[in-house]
Amino acid sequence: MYRYDQYDQAIVDARVAEFKEQVGRRLRNEITEDEFKPLRLMNGLYLQLHAYMLRVAVPYGTLSGVQMRMLAHIARKYDRDYGHFTTRQNIQYNWIKLEQFSDLLDDLSKVEMHAFQTSGNCIRNISSDQFAGAAADELADPRPYAELLRQWSTLHPEFSFLPRKFKIAVIASETDRAAIQLHDIGLQLRKDESGALGFRVYVGGGMGRTPIIGQVVREFIPVGQFMSYSEAILRVYNRYGRRDNIYKARIKILVNELGIVEFTRQVEAEWALLEPLGLDAPKAEYDRIIAQFAEPTYDLAAPDTLDLSDPDFAAWVSQNVHAHKQPGYAIATISLKPKAGIPGDASSAQMDVIADLAKKYAQDEIRVTHSQNLVLAHVRKADLYAVWQALDAADLATPNLDLVTDIxxxxxxxxxxxxxxxxxxxxxxxxxxxxxxxxxxxxxxxxxxxxxxxxxxxxxxxxxxxxxxxxxxxxxxxxxxxxxxxxxxxxxxxxxxxxxxxxxxxxxxxxxxxxxxxxxxxxxxxxxxxxxxxxxxxxxxxxxxx
Amino acid sequence: MGNHDRVASADGQDQVAVGNAAAPPLDDTPALLRFRSDAPDDGPLSPLADFLADGNAAAVRLDPADDARSLIPHLGRLRLIEVAFPKFRDGRGYSAARMLREAGFTGEIRAAGDVLVDQIGFMRRVGFDSFAPAKPLDLSVVKLTLERYPYVYQKAADGLQPVWALRHG
Structure with a gap:
């Protein structure tokens, strides 16, 4: 998975310092609550019914065992010993005290995490397929492109005061596990006739008050130009999206009011101006990021068989385990929908168990799904029984993925x-x-x-x-x-x-x-x-x- | 700080010298914070519609809904384009400034109105080089804000190299 370099870390550190300073000015009453609100929202801090709620970003739903352990620590130290995984593949904490917030941000930044742009009228956390890099049906891992978008959208100077929030999802399979047609922008990786990689671009999907399915604004944009193309879409939206009514401010309303033909014409005209400006990262940067999502070193001798003689294990395998592209491996989904539980909640102890299992059996990597479950994406079939036993002991092995109780x-x-x-x-x-x-x-x-x-x-x-x-x-x-x-x-x-x-x-x-x-x-x-x-x-x- | 040093010479403007560049707030007019070495234009500002109708002014004012690109044929005659921010949440002015810079405008682009210190960094990046905030800004906070970020992730209108360029430079 992606690791920060000195540049990423320096930007995150600066952002944390900036927000601490903004909180300080608010506490000293140098800025009004009205002025502070968008600042705290851009750092994932909501004022809820009972306390501050903090939403921590999990870019494209991928995190390491070390990061999961930090999320457990935060739940234990700053909250009531649990966290809640969200439909945007993030995690939120419901009982945060403002006076501890500074320390909490420092803890997060130690493991390359933060809460930037998990709220507010800006480009939100980029979401993706929870089976990325493991699914047999994908063209390529979609996450390097999501990471390119993460960097591009972080502190974007032109698009930090949009008419409304903006959500982007990226997938690389025909099977859509990320609901891309219900996003402001949905990107589906595909190949053109020559075999070159690019994206089909959906725009204007969304739920909320006015649910709309996204429409195709372009059948194919080469991967090397999708950032400038995204920039063009955002500029048209920033200029012409409605600002007179919060309930009509999402891009889906603009697309519907203009019609997809006129909206597409405006985007293409804008892109014609933007594309020559060199806004797209060079191939070397794509290669650098793609290399960080390289396939794990698989055990080529891993047996491709499973002993299903334990009927409870067999039920879990049949419901919660998916085929992996590598023989001998499997994708295991951890249900956060146990009996009498709160969907999406995990205790600190459970997060620690999952972090341990990821380290021991799953390439130290965990995914969050938009259905509020977790995934171990690379598990040797030979280890699956041990993983299941440990999950079962922690009330994490409910075999109900996509069933009536997986709500x-x-x-x-x-x-x-x-x-x-x-x-x-x-x-x-x-x-x-x-x-x-x-x-x-x-x-x-x-x-x-x-x-x-x-x-x-x-x-x-x-x-x-x-x-x-x-x-x-x-x-x-x-x-x-x-x-x-x-x-x-x-x-x-x-x-x-x-x-x-x-x-x-x-x-x-x-x-x-x-x-x-x-x-x-x-x-x-x-x-x-x-x-x-x-x-x-x-x-x-x-x-x-x- | 490294990147700022490099950029200061790249666009001929000294971002770091904010504290020195800005005069203290004046008594009865909104403080004008400028990042330019030429003299400010103090002639009258034409609303866009008036300017497009007769077109002799050297200074024009854009409201949020105005199309900044309608000025492109006239940029050579303009010294100052003021972009109004009636409400800080309305972000259309950011696109306006950047489009004007993309079109090659080198005159002054001023953000006026509900301009808050926490927006100044973004505004500098999209090409604003002067500020007429309705409420005077604390210059020490302005300085802190503009010096905050050592690197940026994307190209804009300030000539800063994004990190992808630094990584592969």
Whole structure:
């Protein structure tokens, strides 16, 4: 994985010093809270319901064991012994004290970490495929390109006061594990007819209040020019994105108001001016970064077989382990959705266990997924049983990846000032109906439930096979039910099924939906989403409201 | 600091000498912070629409929604382009300044209005070389801010070499 050189470290150190100085000026009342707010947001510091929340950046979701150990240390020392992994592949801490913040930043910078641009109206953490570098179906590792974008977007002088936040995702497979069509910019690595590498560029996807699937602004931009092309997109957005209404300020609204043809024309015209300015890094820089993501030294003698005689291990392998491109190796996903847990939370002790396992068995590397799970990407099959046993002992081996209990959920009204309703207890109540029967979960197959506590959609409810949206209905928490969303390569937006429910009602409604699906599917390999797409909403509506 | 030293000569302006370059805030006019050695233009500022209509002024004012590129045919006659920041959160002026520098403008580009010390570093990078903040800035903090970063990650309008150029220079 990428390691800082002297330049990266010097910039991070300067940024940390700058923010400490800004905090000092705020504490001495030399700047107003209104002036301080964008400064702290650009350093990932939110004021939440009960305390400051800090969001630490995990660039493209990749971190080392040493970094994971530091995240555990921070949870232990500055928070309440746990952290929460987010849908942007970051981690956030919910109980930070401002007076300790300086020390915390120093601790992070010791392991090449920080909280820059995890919030605010700027280019946010670049996200990517959690299986990058290990997936059999990828053209190349997408992370070097994400790292190029990380550097380009860090403290970008022109794009630090955008109309609204800006999210970019990069993948290199046909299978989309990073929801690129629901990003402000989605980049998919591909080859042209000559075999040269470049990106298909999607623009204007997003969730929130106005969910929209991204559109292709360019079928192919050579990798050597994708930074200047991104610059052109950002400039058009910075100049013409709406600033009169916060809810219409994302680039998706601009793309929709102009139409993709006119938007594309403007981007191409801007790029024609920018491209000759030499904004793209030279090939030597690409090579330098690509070399840091070189494949690990594989054990070529590693046996490609697995002893599946332990049925619990076999269940975990079948659900949470994916094929690796290297024979003898596997990709293991660590579920952060245990029974009665809070989705995405990990304790300090669990983070330490994962750091140990990464060091011992997985090339000292860990990935965070946008589904709020973790991944060990390079595990020898021969070591998989030992890894599973250690995970199991730490309550980290729930074999439920992509099943009904693997729910994405935002923090909701338990933490968040924006929320209209609690979301964590809803996810827990739904999961409770299934979590004691893994066979039943496996029988139901892939079923992605996503829960947001307000219309901003941090829980990705629009991309849920079943989406749940918490709203405020005359002072009471209420929940809307949506069906048919997908954040994958077959991206689609979930639609509201019918009238909303109270907290008990929504759990019962999900039960009815699942029972109907079970009876209506043509065969066990037809997923919930497939059945919905085949039959349409009407029979599901009948099953719930009938 | 190394990179700043190199750049100071590259664009003919001395970023490090901020503390010396700036006069103390004046009594009754907003303090003007300049990073240029020529005399400031104190003629009247034309709004963009007026300038484009008759076009004799040497100083023009751009509001956030104005198209900076409409000035490109006239840059040779202009000494000062003032870019208004009614609200610091409105970042359109950053693009305006950089586009003007990309078009070859070497006259003064001034950021005026809600200009805060924490923006000055970004503003210098996109090509602003004078500042008329509504609230006077603490010059010691300005100096600290501009000396903060030893390196930058991207090309802009200040001639600084991004780290990718330094790495492979």
């Amino acid at each position: 994405i959920v935002c923090p909701g009204m338990d933490y968040c000032t924006l929320a209209n309703a609690r979301s964590i207890p809803i996810a827990q109540k739904i999961a409770a109906k299934f979590e004691n029967d893994i066979e039943q979960q496996r029988d139901l197959g892939e079923l992605k439930i996503k829960v947001s506590g307000c219309i901003n959609g941090c829980g990705h409810h629009h991309a849920g096979h079943i989406g749940i949206l918490g709203v405020d209905k005359k002072g009471e928490e209420a929940y809307q039910l949506l069906l048919g969303g997908s954040g994958a390569e077959d991206a689609s937006l979930a639609k509201i099924l019918g009238p909303g429910f109270d907290a008990e009602g929504i759990v019962g409604a999900v039960d009815k939906l699942i029972a109907f699906y079970r009876s209506a599917r043509t065969n066990p390999s037809e997923r919930f989403l497939d059945t919905y797409r085949r039959l349409g909403a009407a029979p599901f509506k009948e099953a719930v409201y009938g």
